[in-house]
Amino acid sequence: MINPQPPRANSSNDTLAPPRPPIPAPNNFKADDALIMSLLRLPQLVKIHQPNNKIFKENIHIFRQALEIFWTENESVVVRFHRGRMYLNERRLAPDKALQITIAKLGEFFEKLNFYGYRFQRVENLTDDLIIDFIKQVNLSQQQKEPAAYLNSSLEANWATPIIDKDFKIAVVMSDDGSGRFKPLIINAGVRTLAIKAKRSYSRALAVISGLNQKISDGENINISKPRRVVQDMVEGLFQNENLLLSLSTIRDYDDYTCTHCVNVAILSMCLGKRVGFNKLQVMTLGLSALFHDLGKVDVPIDLIRKTSKFTPEEYEVVKKHPLYSVLRILKINSEHTLKSKLLVSPYEHHLGIDLSGYPFADYRTTPLSLSGRIVAITDHYDALTSSRSYRPIPISPEQALDIMLQISGTELDPLLLKVFINMIGIYPVGTLLLLDSNEVGMVSETPSAAEDGRPMCVILDFDESGLKQREVVNLSEKNPKGRFKRNILRCFHPSEFGLNPSDILI
Numbered sequence: 171m172i173n174p175q176p177p178r179a180n181s182s183n184d185t186l187a188p189p190r191p192p193i194p195a196p197n198n199f200k201a202d203d204a205l206i207m208s209l210l211r212l213p214q215l216v217k218i219h220q221p222n223n224k225i226f227k228e229n230i231h232i233f234r235q236a237l238e239i240f241w242t243e244n245e246s247v248v249v250r251f252h253r254g255r256m257y258l259n260e261r262r263l264a265p266d267k268a269l270q271i272t273i274a275k276l277g278e279f280f281e282k283l284n285f286y287g288y289r290f291q292r293v294e295n296l297t298d299d300l301i302i303d304f305i306k307q308v309n310l311s312q313q314q315k316e317p318a319a320y321l322n323s324s325l326e327a328n329w330a331t332p333i334i335d336k337d338f339k340i341a342v343v344m345s346d347d348g349s350g351r352f353k354p355l356i357i358n359a360g361v362r363t364l365a366i367k368a369k370r371s372y373s374r375a376l377a378v379i380s381g382l383n384q385k386i387s388d389g390e391n392i393n394i395s396k397p398r399r400v401v402q403d404m405v406e407g408l409f410q411n412e413n414l415l416l417s418l419s420t421i422r423d424y425d426d427y428t429c430t431h432c433v434n435v436a437i438l439s440m441c442l443g444k445r446v447g448f449n450k451l452q453v454m455t456l457g458l459s460a461l462f463h464d465l466g467k468v469d470v471p472i473d474l475i476r477k478t479s480k481f482t483p484e485e486y487e488v489v490k491k492h493p494l495y496s497v498l499r500i501l502k503i504n505s506e507h508t509l510k511s512k513l514l515v516s517p518y519e520h521h522l523g524i525d526l527s528g529y530p531f532a533d534y535r536t537t538p539l540s541l542s543g544r545i546v547a548i549t550d551h552y553d554a555l556t557s558s559r560s561y562r563p564i565p566i567s568p569e570q571a572l573d574i575m576l577q578i579s580g581t582e583l584d585p586l587l588l589k590v591f592i593n594m595i596g597i598y599p600v601g602t603l604l605l606l607d608s609n610e611v612g613m614v615s616e617t618p619s620a621a622e623d624g625r626p627m628c629v630i631l632d633f634d635e636s637g638l639k640q641r642e643v644v645n646l647s648e649k650n651p652k653g654r655f656k657r658n659i660l661r662c663f664h665p666s667e668f669g670l671n672p673s674d675i676l677i
């Protein structure tokens with residue numbers, strides 16, 4: 171049993187309700203028991219009580235207090251039922267008799283829902299509304315074919331997720347309390363759940379943007395709610411694990427360039443926004459506007475979008491209108507006016523250049539480009555250059571792309587932001603293939619902030635007659651006893667040259 175501690179003080183939260191003062195837990199409060207009992211009790215209570223009912227409210231407070239106690243020491247708490255036993259994070263519960271019955275019932279409940287438990291990610295301000303939404307959706311999921319998939323797609327925010335990975339392992343390791351005893355340890359559960367969640371957010375974002383394009387083509391009105399939810403999911407993912415989201419931006423789907431491009435530009439923009447100090451709400455607004463930056467391309471004849479040869483001057487004039495068309499499309503979205511006014515800025519500005527010499531024609535303008543416009547200009551350039559296009563089946567390598575972008579730094583692209591961007595994706599961006607002097611091939615998985623000379627971490631890839639196998643992750647900053655680097659980079663390749671999709675390997 172962990173010792174009761176006062177919950178963490180809440181700080182401001184941009185995407186959720188206003189801050190709620192922390193409620194101290196009573197001294198005899200048992201967080202383990204409270205959490206398990208709440209998970210069984212709340213789905214029952216929500217069926218018979220209104221949200222303002224006193225008993226219901228008290229139980230919500232107990233549930234929140236239990237979570238906040240766990241969150242004082244952990245980023246998340248994983249409640250998992252496995253072979254008749256309940257685990258809280260890696261710790262197996264040793265319950266008293268009364269709690270044993272509750273655990274058995276909760277285990278049955280999970281089995282009925284065909285998942286193994288929940289993961290509760292720490293949020294700064296967990297509101298009653300979010301808890302009620304979670305409990306209601308848990309109840310509704312019981313009537314669905316795939317309760318876990320339903321829960322993942324229906325929850326307002328992703329602080330709570332069902333545990334669905336079946337093949338998790340429990341290892342037995344030496345306890346670190348010096349007692350010489352062994353304890354069970356759940357391997358990788360949290361990370362896997364995050365990766366699954368991130369991949370799902372990406373596919374949902376793709377589906378949303380292609381759905382929007384279809385609706386526009388059919389002359390239907392579009393609503394902000396779905397894109398907002400999908401971007402909000404990605405923002406939560408970004409604030410939990412930036413590298414995971416950056417890896418997702420390496421997804422390249424040649425058949426669906428327009429959609430993957432919009433989602434990748436949204437991801438890269440959100441990552442860059444976070445790097446320059448945007449808060450969650452600002453990152454979300456930036457992500458949404460980046461997602462919509464090329465929405466106006468639906469108004470450009472498809473033959474021009476797919477053209478493999480150079481545009482004639484007349485054709486180029488038509489293509490140059492797409493930022494303006496994006497603005498007109500955003501104005502028609504069903505959403506609050508204040509949000510729309512923020513969303514249309516970067517789509518309008520993304521081809522204008524910081525010297526305002528680009529398009530749409532703006533030599534009357536004296537005000538500089540907005541920060542979001544400068545961010546999207548950089549991420550748009552980078553993703554377009556590093557993607558396969560109908561007129562350029564082999565994409566430019568990230569290294570070459572950055573070289574090209576450096577040549578227009580100060581005229582089209584903001585030099586300072588470009589520096590931050592290069593620093594963010596690393597000299598060797600995530601997904602780059604490296605030929606090493608150890609006769610190995612590696613794929614960059616991340617660049618630690620303290621990396622020496624920008625030397626990244628990479629997954630060593632092994633090929634045999636059955637195809638590609640992955641090996642261990644190595645840090646290229648590692649040195650041998652003589653103080654020399656163990657591995658050095660000889661050459662970089664674009665993964666598509668070998669038909670590899672980085673997201674298949676890294677996530």
Ligand SMILES: [Fe+2]
Binds near residue numbers: 463464492520521550
């Ligand atoms: Fe564009």
Ligand SMILES: [Fe+2]
Binds near residue numbers: 435550
């Ligand atoms: Fe674009």
